[in-house]
Amino acid sequence: MSLLEVKQLKVWDSSTEQVLVANSSFQLAKGHCLAIVGESGSGKSLTCKAIMRLNQAKVQQSGSIVLDGVDLSLLNKRAMRGYRGKRICMIMQNGMRAFNPSRPVGAYLGEVLARHYDWSKEEKLTRIGAAMTSVGLKDPASVMRSYPYELSGGMLQRVMIALSIVMEPDVIIADEPTTALDAVTQFEVMEQLAKLRNRLDCAMIFVSHDLHAVKRIANDVLVMKDGEIIERGTAADFFTRARHPYTRQLITAKQSLSRQFNQLMGGASVAQG
Amino acid sequence: MSLYILKRIGMTVPLLIVISFLTFVLNHLSPMEPVKVILHAQGVPTITEELIAETKAKLGMDSPLLIQYMDWLIASLHFDFGHSYVTGIPVWSMLGPALLHTLKLVLVSSICIFGLSIVLGVICAIREGRWLDLSVRSLSFLLTAMPAYWLAALLAWYFAVKLDWLPTSGMSDGASYVLPVAVLVIGYAGLYFRIIRSSMLSHLNEDYVLYERACGIPESIVTLHVLRNAMQVAITVFSLAIPTLLGSTVVVENIFAWPGLGTMTINAILSRDFPIIQAYVLVLAVAFVLFNTLADVIHAAMNPRMRREH
Amino acid sequence: MLLKRIWNDRLAALSLTIVGAMLLIGICAPLIAPHPPNEVNMELRYAGASWQYWLGNDHLGRCVLSRLIYGIRPSVLWVLAALIASVFVGTAVGIAAGYWRGRVDAVLMRLCDIMLSFPGYVMTLAVVGMLGPGLTNILIAFVCLKWAWFARVIRTVILPIAEADYVKFAKVLGASQLWIIVRHVLPIALPEVAVIASSAFGSMILQISGLSFLGLGIQAPHAEWGMMMNEARTVMFTRPELMLAPGIVIMVVVSSVNFLSDSLQKALDPKLMVIRSTNGMKHRYQRKEAALQQ
Numbered sequence: 001m002s003l004l005e006v007k008q009l010k011v012w013d014s015s016t017e018q019v020l021v022a023n024s025s026f027q028l029a030k031g032h033c034l035a036i037v038g039e040s041g042s043g044k045s046l047t048c049k050a051i052m053r054l055n056q057a058k059v060q061q062s063g064s065i066v067l068d069g070v071d072l073s074l075l076n077k078r079a080m081r082g083y084r085g086k087r088i089c090m091i092m093q094n095g096m097r098a099f100n101p102s103r104p105v106g107a108y109l110g111e112v113l114a115r116h117y118d119w120s121k122e123e124k125l126t127r128i129g130a131a132m133t134s135v136g137l138k139d140p141a142s143v144m145r146s147y148p149y150e151l152s153g154g155m156l157q158r159v160m161i162a163l164s165i166v167m168e169p170d171v172i173i174a175d176e177p178t179t180a181l182d183a184v185t186q187f188e189v190m191e192q193l194a195k196l197r198n199r200l201d202c203a204m205i206f207v208s209h210d211l212h213a214v215k216r217i218a219n220d221v222l223v224m225k226d227g228e229i230i231e232r233g234t235a236a237d238f239f240t241r242a243r244h245p246y247t248r249q250l251i252t253a254k255q256s257l258s259r260q261f262n263q264l265m266g267g268a269s270v271a272q273g
Numbered sequence: 274m275s276l277y278i279l280k281r282i283g284m285t286v287p288l289l290i291v292i293s294f295l296t297f298v299l300n301h302l303s304p305m306e307p308v309k310v311i312l313h314a315q316g317v318p319t320i321t322e323e324l325i326a327e328t329k330a331k332l333g334m335d336s337p338l339l340i341q342y343m344d345w346l347i348a349s350l351h352f353d354f355g356h357s358y359v360t361g362i363p364v365w366s367m368l369g370p371a372l373l374h375t376l377k378l379v380l381v382s383s384i385c386i387f388g389l390s391i392v393l394g395v396i397c398a399i400r401e402g403r404w405l406d407l408s409v410r411s412l413s414f415l416l417t418a419m420p421a422y423w424l425a426a427l428l429a430w431y432f433a434v435k436l437d438w439l440p441t442s443g444m445s446d447g448a449s450y451v452l453p454v455a456v457l458v459i460g461y462a463g464l465y466f467r468i469i470r471s472s473m474l475s476h477l478n479e480d481y482v483l484y485e486r487a488c489g490i491p492e493s494i495v496t497l498h499v500l501r502n503a504m505q506v507a508i509t510v511f512s513l514a515i516p517t518l519l520g521s522t523v524v525v526e527n528i529f530a531w532p533g534l535g536t537m538t539i540n541a542i543l544s545r546d547f548p549i550i551q552a553y554v555l556v557l558a559v560a561f562v563l564f565n566t567l568a569d570v571i572h573a574a575m576n577p578r579m580r581r582e583h
Numbered sequence: 584m585l586l587k588r589i590w591n592d593r594l595a596a597l598s599l600t601i602v603g604a605m606l607l608i609g610i611c612a613p614l615i616a617p618h619p620p621n622e623v624n625m626e627l628r629y630a631g632a633s634w635q636y637w638l639g640n641d642h643l644g645r646c647v648l649s650r651l652i653y654g655i656r657p658s659v660l661w662v663l664a665a666l667i668a669s670v671f672v673g674t675a676v677g678i679a680a681g682y683w684r685g686r687v688d689a690v691l692m693r694l695c696d697i698m699l700s701f702p703g704y705v706m707t708l709a710v711v712g713m714l715g716p717g718l719t720n721i722l723i724a725f726v727c728l729k730w731a732w733f734a735r736v737i738r739t740v741i742l743p744i745a746e747a748d749y750v751k752f753a754k755v756l757g758a759s760q761l762w763i764i765v766r767h768v769l770p771i772a773l774p775e776v777a778v779i780a781s782s783a784f785g786s787m788i789l790q791i792s793g794l795s796f797l798g799l800g801i802q803a804p805h806a807e808w809g810m811m812m813n814e815a816r817t818v819m820f821t822r823p824e825l826m827l828a829p830g831i832v833i834m835v836v837v838s839s840v841n842f843l844s845d846s847l848q849k850a851l852d853p854k855l856m857v858i859r860s861t862n863g864m865k866h867r868y869q870r871k872e873a874a875l876q877q
Contacts, residue, residue: 015402054486058402077492085489092487097480100498102577104503112488147577163488291697299713420789422796423812423830424665426819434820441820491689520705524793539797550712557705 002027004171009063011046011055011227020046020059021227028171031235033197033204035218035235037211037250038208043227044207048173051205052084053158068170088171089164091193094180095156100149105159106144112163131162135192161192165200168240172196172204178213190216211254215239223247278570285562293349297342300464300547310545311358336377343451353563354552359544364552367537372556375526375533379448379518386518387511388463394469395500398477410470413463425528426455442530453529457518468510472503512568516561595846596840598839605836606663609655618646620653622807639824642814647828650806654829657718657800657807659836662787665722665729666780672726673733674776678764680734681741691734698731707790711799718801721794725787732779740772774851785837792833808833 004027011021021043028034036044049055051065053072065072072083084090090097099105106128113124126143132140135158148156156179164172176192178186194217197204208214214221214235221238223231223246231244242248308328312320336344348355354364390576397406416424429452440449475481476499485495523535530536534553539551608615624644639647658824674696680688710724711717741764793808794800801807802816808829815825 049483052487054483065342081489081491083489084437084487090484090487092484093496094480098484100485100502102502102575103498104577108485112490115489117489149577160484246448288697290608292701296709297707300672414841415834416839418789418834418841419812420792420796420809420812420830420833422793423807423826423833426812426816426826427823427830430820430823500697517702517704518703520708523704523708524797527797538712539799542708542716542799545712545715547713550709554705554709554712558701561702577783 003030003068004028005066006047007064007066008048009047009061009065010060010192011050011059013044013058014060015058019037019227021050021061023063024222024224024229025063026222026229026232028093028203028205030170030203031197031201032219033206033217035206035208035221036224037209037214037221038224039209042224044177044224047112047224048090048175048205050209051092051171051173052088053080054084075189080144082116085112085169086167087169089167089169091157091160091164091172091174091177093176095151095153095160096148096180098160099156101148104145104147105151105156109144109159109163113166116167127166128162131165132159134165135162135196136188144147152185154181154189157181157185157189158192161196165196168200168202170202172202173207174204176209177191177206178208178210186210186213193217211239211250223250245257277573280571281566283571285566288562291365292562293346293555294342295532296551296555296558297345298338298342300551301338310547349552349555354555355548355551357541358540359546364548367549368534368552368556371532371534371537373533374531375519375522378450378453378457378522378531378533379515379528382454382461383515383518385454385458386462386514389458390465390469391500393462393466395472397466397495398470398473399496401474401477409466413466416459416464419460421456421460422457422524422528425452425525427454428452429528430546441533442528449529450512453522453531454527456525456528457522461514461518461521465507465510465514469503469507472506473499476503505572508571508575509568512564513561513570514562516557519560520557592846593715595843598842598846601835601839602843605655605659606812608652609660610694614787616646616649618649620649621645621804637676639827641811642818645835647811649833651808653806653827654808654811657795657805658792658809658833661718661722661723662784662791666784666787668722669726669729670733670780672730672774673735674737674769676730676734677737677741677772678761678769679698680738681768682761682764684742688738692738695731695735698728699735701728703728704790707794708799711794716799716802718791718795718805718807721791721800725791729783729787732783733776736775736779737769737772740775741768778844778848778851781840781847783875785840785844788833788837788840792829 006027007025009021009024010019012019024043024047026034038044046059050061051072053061057060061073063073067083067087071207072080091161095266100108109128110121110124112126113119117124119127128144129140132143134196137143137155137158142266143151143155143159151159177193181189184238188214193204193206197217204217206214208216218235221231221235223244225239225246231238231242231247233241238247239251242251283380308325309320312324312328345355352365352369354368356363357367397409400406429441432439432452439451441452443449450565482495482499485498486492519534522531522533523539524529526533526535527539532555538550538553541553608774615841622645624640626644628640628642628644640792641647641650646798674693680691707721707724708730711720714720791800792807795807796807796813800811801810805811814828815822815829819826
């Protein structure tokens with residue numbers, strides 16, 4: 001029984017009539033994680049935004065997006081807004097740019113929560129505080145007071161994860177959540193994402209071109225190229241029995257890279273992170 | 274923050290000194306000796322060397338340049354800009370009321386300009402590429418290319434003469450503001466509208482807007498947040514608009530016979546009344562520097578990073 | 584390459600044609616104008632359009648069309664000349680600052696700062712006020728005011744490049760540094776100079792005709808667009824059509840110039856479009872950002 005079912009999703013630019021994502025269909029079961037892999041411009045992000053109906057005005061879409069029996073593409077704006085943030089949470093690529101630069105983080109979180117729950121101020125604070133502690137933010141109160149520029153990219157990434165813990169969504173869409181981070185922080189954020197999935201038992205769409213991360217977290221993998229899904233299958237299959245030449249190329253590139261790295265590091269096991 | 278303001282104000286002092294010196298020296302760049310102008314203006318029939326020397330001594334024009342400058346500067350600080358060469362009236366008694374009249378005109382126009390450009394800028398940024406955006410933009414493009422005096426003449430002809438709705442000139446009641454303000458608004462709103470629009474657009478494409486939407490924040494509130502950030506640039510530009518407008522009302526005042534700075538200055542230029550021109554340049558340059566400082570302070574106050582660190 | 588890109592945009596091509604045609608007509612005015620511009624013909628005062636006088640006659644019976652054509656010279660050609668002169672002055676100062684650096688650079692750039700902190704219109708009035716009304720004095724005022732823009736741009740482009748490897752390489756080969764700057768560095772600054780110059784051009788045309796309209800510019804009987812409107816002004820309410828022709832011509836020329844400037848900018852650097860339209864603000868804003876990051 002799938003939780004999210006995307007059928008015949010087509011995304012195109014209405015000003016140039018250029019098709020950006022061609023007829024993609026995929027399903028996502030509860031508790032599963034689907035990774036979408038591909039180079040930049042392959043339509044990964046557009047697909048994610050299309051699920052939340054957040055593409056720019058000139059970018060149009062057709063097809064059905066069914067979440068838990070409700071077709072999101074038929075909802076009116078107001079109802080769709082109720083889904084955003086509450087049922088589907090997004091975790092953005094670059095934490096440093098994902099928050100309004102002129103507002104403290106806490107004010108923003110409070111506003112989002114007020115949109116979806118009628119909790120008292122104290123309740124909001126306790127819940128958010130607990131979530132922040134659980135993702136390793138040691139001093140929630142000071143984080144809430146801070147402006148985005150005062151926090152690091154990794155911390156802001158965790159703030160987004162903490163927000164999705166509080167929101168308890170059905171689906172989390174993480175759009176290249178680790179790309180903008182350094183290696184150590186990447187590892188920690190991946191840890192948190194994996195924990196988040198186990199904890200909420202929600203479904204996750206994980207967009208990345210980091211095959212390490214994909215291997216770690218995904219059950220299923222989609223490979224996109226030029227707006228089309230060229231390969232799909234379970235994560236295990238993906239790394240061993242890829243059919244499409246492009247996928248094989250991706251995997252070999254990654255393998256040769258890590259082999260080279262291992263050689264450079266004297267064959268030590270450092271590269272396993 | 275207050276330290277920053279103090280520092281910023283401190284920075285203007287040397288600039289003000291340089292500007293006042295330049296203004297003072299301008300007088301001496303003139304191909305015509307000021308003394309001769311005065312004597313001409315006073316209707317002296319034959320100008321002899323002795324007469325020139327005598328007048329110079331009387332007006333303190335024979336002392337070294339730097340001394341003259343210091344005297345002039347100290348007097349200017351007391352709003353004493355000397356006497357008009359032509360009428361002999363103290364400059365400030367002419368400049369003061371004129372400045373007030375121009376300020377009234379500028380304030381009314383700038384409120385209209387800012388209001389209009391914010392409203393249009395926001396709407397056009399939200400509806401980017403639609404017909405409304407395109408038509409407002411092409412219209413503003415045409416209107417900025419229109420000579421202000423031409424537009425003024427056309428409006429005056431149509432509304433004041435043909436329809437006889439509004440007065441053609443002078444500054445009597447509220448109705449006499451309509452045409453001059455309209456001309457200034459049409460001439461300048463286009464520029465500021467474009468700034469707001471492009472500033473809004475650059476913010477609308479930021480990740481944080483996407484994230485706010487993805488969190489289910491309604492579009493109207495997202496727009497407000499974006500506007501607030503877009504205003505940071507706009508505030509700077511707006512605060513500079515006021516002195517710019519002060520200097521640009523010349524044409525409008527001339528056409529509508531507005532008794533302001535512009536009318537006064539044009540007359541002064543035509544009759545080579547140097548003290549008035551000097552005072553005009555000094556007042557506007559100082560206004561420019563002050564508003565510039567104000568712009569920086571407001572900009573800092575709106576920017577959390579600046580607010581925290583100073 | 585650049586010209587080709589501009590040509591591909593139909594409106595920009597039209598603007599280019601208009602501006603080009605204006606310049607050409609202005610240069611060849613005596614050949615094209617049907618009548619001498621200052622020929623007074625009192626019998627034809629305020630005459631309407633006729634086959635002989637396409638746009639009618641003014642208050643002295645002079646041919647409006649011929650006056651319009653001759654008006655291109657002060658209104659457009661001389662403004663262009665002043666613009667080119669200020670580009671030259673600015674380039675010279677910019678090179679001097681980038682070449683000698685150190686104290687020369689500091690002094691010149693502070694001077695630029697001061698020039699740029701003055702409101703343009705007021706300064707023009709100040710210079711005209713001191714030197715007296717007249718076209719030449721306005722043009723002098725323009726040159727005095729605009730050079731600072733170009734000096735700043737040229738210097739900003741020169742400084743980093745003067746340090747670049749290929750310049751050092753050329754130095755090793757024995758070329759003098761000044762020659763290197765002129766030969767290799769200047770062409771890089773050209774696009775940005777072109778953008779600033781073209782956007783200044785439109786406002787300068789408007790300003791000069793405005794000053795002539797106020798009686799501070801060219802003196803009678805010479806034909807100039809602002810001057811023509813000044814003359815038509817006395818009969819503004821009885822014969823508004825006399826104001827029409829010069830006004831429309833100015834609008835067409837200025838919007839073509841502005842449009843050309845926009846498309847030039849788009850063709851060169853689309854990203855800059857955001858900050859365009861506010862030359863002054865752009866400069867200020869960047870400085871502020873730089874100060875923030877320190």
